[in-house]
Amino acid sequence: MLRPLRPLAAALLLTAAALADPVPVDWPMVARIREEGLQHSRVMDFEGYITDVLGARLTLSRDMQRALAWAQGELRELGLANVTAEPFMDFGVAWDNEYVSVHMLEPDYSPLVAYPLAHTPGTDGRQVAQAVIVELTTREDLETWRGKLRGMAVLSTPPAAIDLAPLTNGVPRYTDEQLNALEHTVIAPVRPAAPRVPNPDLLTSEEKAAFFKAEGVTAVLQSESGWLGAVRGFSRPGTRTDHWSAAGDSAAPVMIAVTPEHYNRMYRILKRGIPVKVELEVRNRIGQQVEKAMNITAEIPGSDLRNEVVMIGAHFDSWHASPNASDNASGVAVALEAMRILKAVGAKPRRTIRIALWSGEEQGLWGSRAYVRQHFGIPGDTTAPKKPEYDRLFAYFNQDYGPGQYRGIYLQGNEAARPLLSAWMEPFRDMGMTVVSNQSVGSTDHVAFDEAGLPGFQFLQDRVPGTGGHTNLDFYDSIQPEDLMKNAVIMASYAWHAAQSDVRMPRKARP
Template sequence: MAGVLRGVVLAGLWLAAGAAAAAEERVDLDMVAKIRQEAFARSQVAANLKELTETVGPRLTASPAYVRSTAWARGKLQGYGLANVREEVFDPAFGRGWEYRSSRVEMLAPREMPIHAAPKAWTPGTRGAVEGEVVKVALKTSEDLGKHKGTLRGKIVLLDDARAYKPADRPDFRRHTGESLGELQTFPVPAEAGDDAQEKRLAEYRKRQAFSRELNTFLQEEGALAALSISSWDNGILRVTGAASRKAGEPTGVTELVLAAEHYNQLVRAVERKQDVRLRLDVDAGFTSEEDLPAANVFADLPGAGKADEVVIIGAHLDSWHTGTGASDNGAGVVVMMEAMRILKAIGAKPRRTIRLALWGGEEQGLHGSSNYVARYLADWPEPTDPEQKALPRAFQRGTGPLQRQRGYERFSTYFNFDNGTGRIRGIYAQENHAAVPVFKAWLEPFHDLGAEIVSTRNTGSTDHIAFDRVGLPGFQFVQDPADYMSRVHHTHLDTYDHVVPEDLKQAAAIIASFAWHAANREQRFPRKPFRDRDE
């Protein structure tokens, strides 16, 4: 992008950048060269991603495979010679273990046809093959439940309407263009949202959660065989997350399956033309524990010298959903962040601040691993007393008083996250931290030749940097090429190794190693944006 870097001054091997108002930002080009060489010539990203996704497999938090994945990560990190490699439980009772092994769904009538389907996480399997009649009933409200009470024993319930096929109007895999990167460098002035927009959203969320539990109980008491939903994407893609039955003691509901849209629609049409529709289900999936299990984050340090108690964190979530192998979401982030640490260690980097790797759990269920870490070590609001509030993931809770800062709050430098699939880094979102803009511009300069150029002042959300950002600490995600993240792989059975581009991950690892190094060795603490507490 033209015009991204104005006022760059070359000074020997050091490079200074920034607008007139910003202090000179020093960039260590010797270190950049070492990092790039290690990242490109001796990369471990592809080998690690294959191991993580195909030997360990998909990693639903608190599942047996998740436990295997934390051990796998510790082993690798210890092998790299990093310090303080450790697991730390972020929730002693995250939820019950659950596992998906296989499933078979067959239409028996009006004709025989195999159906592509996968179970929602934390729903029970069928314990062998079961058969039942398919019915379609609207179960959207408590009144709906009352209306159909006593009618669903042994039935397989279609929860959704048929949905018309919506062909994609863009290629399924995309790189950013000059135009789309230009667009990201504009800041959309926030529209009027109303003071209670956030409250309304949370109320919606609570209502959905509550009804989901009510529906689970209802279907279970009815003795329905299973509940079927349509995948949210077309083209046979199974896009599957979980159901509201993670915690011991909650109603588990019945077997819940997400069907390929092309198959689901056929069932709806057959029912609507009053045909007798029967399915056979054999879902080998289910809980692996009666009780709630603990879930842990994994950490490893490259200890600082000089400012060792100040910390730069780089992280990604280790957990995944269960139908693919969690390659783009977020095996990619995991191996990139592990690789950034490996690179720094391998080239003998001695940072002033401590550089910490964090591999988070429970991200997919609401940033649990990262926000519990932030609450414990950096800052949090007093725990809510309202049971409705307590039931929310911590990242959504509204505290009962002003933010309580821990000792680590002032010593914290910055957090970098990677969680948008395979796409190459094209820049970074500054999250409205304007003092960070010239810093990032300077740090990106030696990576322009790799396509990483822009600093967007925009906010981006939906992953673990938000756990930091919400308490006023610098936490960032990168601008990545869209690739096929939101067209093919996000939470789908296609989220597998083949959809990842190893070269992109090598680029990301180099950039993040360099960002971590520069944050750790910066003279000043990383700049913060103004923070206004929610109750101020």
Template sequence: MKKIFQLAFLLSILAARVAVAQDDGIVDKIVAEGTDNSQLEVLGHQLMDVIGPRLVGTPQMKAANDWAVKTYAGWGITAKNEEWGKWKGWERGITHIDMVSPRVATLHGTQLAWSPATPKKGTTAELVTLPEVADEESFKSWLPSVKGKFVMVSMLEPTGRPDYNWEEFATEESFEKMKKEREAQTEKWNQNIKNTGYTTRNINDALEAAGAVGIVQSRWSKGFGANKIFGANTKAIPVVDLSLEDYGMLYRMVENGDAPVIKVVAESKDLGTVPTFNTIATILGTELPNEYVMLSAHFDSWDGGTGATDNGTGTLTMMEAARILKKVYPNPKRTIIIGHWGSEEQGLNGSRAFVEDHPEIVENLQALFNQDNGTGRVVRISGQGFLHSYDYITRWLEAVPKQFKNELETDFPGTPGGGGSDYASFVAAGAPGFSLSSLSWSYGNYTWHTNLDTYDKIVFDDVRNNAILTAILAYKASEDPEKTSREKSVLHLNSRTGEPMTWPEPRSPNRDGGN
């Protein structure tokens, strides 16, 4: 009996070693495929350079959906576009902005998303700035003066140099003086907007109703050449964003009585209401096909640049990870789903719709990995408030070679994300969704929602790192003999309210937006 026990023990050790060897073999193949046969640059060119920005409701968004389905098919992966709602259809055309008096100059700017078009020959008019007002009545008295004018609705920035540039070259006294003056100017501007009875979100409505022919803004992003580009929020008149440099020049000219006149040609098409989609790709599981591992990234973007780091790089990470897995791990234990979500930028709408429409997947979700904060290598994973997340995420990370995780920090059990990106849609439903949070690369100032979010800002070495890391995590989550625990931790007190934090509640998507 003793010999039988010893033999059984030796066989169990041998089996474990064989399993480890097999496991290491898959990981090695993932690393080799992701390193030696990366498709990231090709995918990035096709998505960012050729298709371009992917504003929800635009033909470019639908082109991206169709391209992804075709690309997955070429890799032998089943994919489909799944309609989740409808949105205002719009197509960007040419934007040309010129100062025509008192001298001629071509200005740097663009129309905002969903901006109405100008007449074919453009609109030529003088500029006015918002006045200082004491109250709503004073503003109402001023409003008729905007008729037939372009109205400038952004504060004149006191400097076009980022703070880090001041820190490098200015005297300490000069830098402190600038910051105090800017702070005072900003506080005064914000109070003046409040005095009008409007906010920066709805003041355009009042200006349009009063007869303005267009709105001119400049939402500087605190970096050289970077402006935030969002939506127009008007019904019939165009809204354009100008570079800090050109906006400042025009603003000073207005304030000094130089009466600048600009001509704006903004060609765009209102396409009515159009369907909008998530692109869903699937690698069917062999042993547990009704349990799921998900790779997640939003597909849509704003359209000031080409959506390269928000969220082209997240999209490329998940597509490349799926390609690698299909090649070296074609028969996963659990089904692997890749979700490319629509309308994340307007409130996680695509992923919230998926959660609402597919409770059977959410209920049987082993793990979801989402990436959505720029091109940098992943440096942080939070347990999102799941009490036992340490056990399984740490177990999966053990298989990742050091060079792909040597900067990675973890936070367990962490706290549940209430928004920010699509993993939060799943966390709110009690499903283990995790954010693969990236190193900054000046994301907030230079590429997040800006005119500079373009292909050249992608750091492909970091994205390669992320694709390999994601593929290994997905492989390990798929093969794990244990199903992940969804037990929630006791949340700590909210530092602002002193009350216990609560788990975020699921929210329904906006399925009929933009109108």
């Protein structure tokens, strides 16, 4: 007896049959999108406003509140529908750095380039402190230092090695060989790392921070940047917003990141046995209560398939020591410009096209994961009940690998998506967009979709190092306008073709 095909299997067969035909490319629409995006681009206007006027966008900061208000106004001005600020989770308390001033006073005066770590407390006014090297590793180290650190400024990390290469190479482009490797190299699927067995003798970052706090140090200085002039690393354990008590106390001491040259200089002087005196003042504004963070969405409503949705987006939040022009103002500018282009060419898509600007990405994809949970089901648990919207999401396209030009797109392990993604790339080969890579990539918001079994894709971009990576150096000046213009055109075209497609985006088999 023949068993009737289950609906899913039937759908897969239909998809496979339909894909046997060539995937159509809407060349007249591509021409209009290219003309609008390359000759009337506003992408650097968006990029410039976000980075120069709005500045850093730490989730729940006042800067971010201002940026969220601006984004909603901008989306309305573009004529988009359903502009929505969607609160998610009790994220933590608001935190803003309002002032930082750090100097070496002795043995030689020098102002130091330094920033407080996010979510750490400020100093009690201006403080002058003797510096001391304290590298805590094991529990025995605690006994060595107990009772000796009150009022000191602790140099807590080893001297930072500086890599000079990234800032001197100009704008790197993938070579044909590298692209070829990205297209064809078979990569074993990423398995979750086995949980690390903690060595009870070694101190965790939280334990070190708690020790310094309890010992009453004036500040903990550190340098983890490998880059010339760059302060880097704003996500140390023990400094998250949820470590604040209702009384407004932080579990962390005052923690300050210093550029490697300035940090290493003090370290070397101390190693000579010569005292170093520093002066420091940090003022941080700390919220009084736990608040929700916000994602922003807006739409071009669809027509006959309006209940189905194609999403594009990027994370709007950033770390706090620069406007983070590449990470990820560039992705936001591209997504905004893609929507602007589609409106400007009068696109009337079949499916609804929705832009999402996420928050809380830098602390762990909180915004996109909350959104996926809210709208589609439970990320990471493909046996959990799905919401009706789960089957109506066509695909999500994300940009977050810096400001480099798109050179392709990652399949994210979804080999069946290759015919669609490859056909839609065809009009942009002359721009250098040539690779459908079989690799799966991580660390940003498409993962929230992918881990829920939804088609979430990240574009493959030329990697531009040196300014991104959560530093104090990530400004408008390092952005290549042509790259962002091309990206916006390509993102708009992918959104359009996805919205018009006769066949559904294939999904990976559920485990």
